[in-house]
Amino acid sequence: xxxxxxxxDLSAFQFSDELKQKIVDTCEVVQQKKDExxxxxxxxxxxxxLYLSGESILxxxxxxxxxxxTICRVGRGETCPTSLSSILTNQCSPVTGIAVQDAIxxxxxxxxxxxxxxxxxxxxxxxxxxxxLGYTSVLEKFHQNMSKTVExxxxxxxxxxxxxxxxxxxxTHQELASEIGTSRVVVSRVLKNLERSGLIKLRRGKIMxxxxx
Numbered sequence: 001x002x003x004x005x006x007x008x009d010l011s012a013f014q015f016s017d018e019l020k021q022k023i024v025d026t027c028e029v030v031q032q033k034k035d036e037x038x039x040x041x042x043x044x045x046x047x048x049x050l051y052l053s054g055e056s057i058l059x060x061x062x063x064x065x066x067x068x069x070t071i072c073r074v075g076r077g078e079t080c081p082t083s084l085s086s087i088l089t090n091q092c093s094p095v096t097g098i099a100v101q102d103a104i105x106x107x108x109x110x111x112x113x114x115x116x117x118x119x120x121x122x123x124x125x126x127x128x129x130x131x132x133l134g135y136t137s138v139l140e141k142f143h144q145n146m147s148k149t150v151e152x153x154x155x156x157x158x159x160x161x162x163x164x165x166x167x168x169x170x171x172t173h174q175e176l177a178s179e180i181g182t183s184r185v186v187v188s189r190v191l192k193n194l195e196r197s198g199l200i201k202l203r204r205g206k207i208m209x210x211x212x213x
Contacts, residue, residue: 171207
């Protein structure tokens with residue numbers, strides 16, 4: 001079923017009214033289901049998504065280390081910084097994009113991504129902001145991995161989820177390892193220690209977390 005939108009649906013983006021109308025008139029709107037892959041690492045990038053709702057994670061697989069790393073998350077009012085970079089540099093995607101929530105996205109093809117830079121100042125500002133925030137996110141990940149222990153990174157990841165009572169987090173040890181940038185073996189060892197400390201309980205495919213409110 002075709003999804004239609006109007007300018008109000010683009011309220012999360014600081015675009016001019018003229019640009020919003022152009023997007024409504026010329027761009028396709030798609031729905032992405034949770035766990036659906038929108039783009040795979042190594043594929044040619046021919047469009048960027050504007051997220052109206054939902055969220056995706058961008059992961060990079062390192063062949064030499066046989067590890068998968070979470071680069072960043074993309075949600076409402078944002079686009080994928082790596083897809084934008086790939087279009088601007090004419091390179092293939094360095095990441096795989098997977099929906100962690102059902103998402104509705106506006107699809108902007110390459111020709112519009114490039115043409116609108118010289119036509120709409122608000123579009124140009126959006127692209128610059130996206131690249132800058134993407135770069136900052138990578139630096140923060142690097143700093144976190146260099147300065148914090150795995151236990152600290154795991155606890156910080158849990159606390160960022162705003163848990164205030166016992167909750168069931170559906171996440172495998174490998175998925176958690178990808179989020180914080182380490183190996184599954186290390187994550188499993190640390191989680192066992194946290195379980196012995198009474199902070200969590202481990203179940204198959206999920207983690208029961210208790211954080212004081």
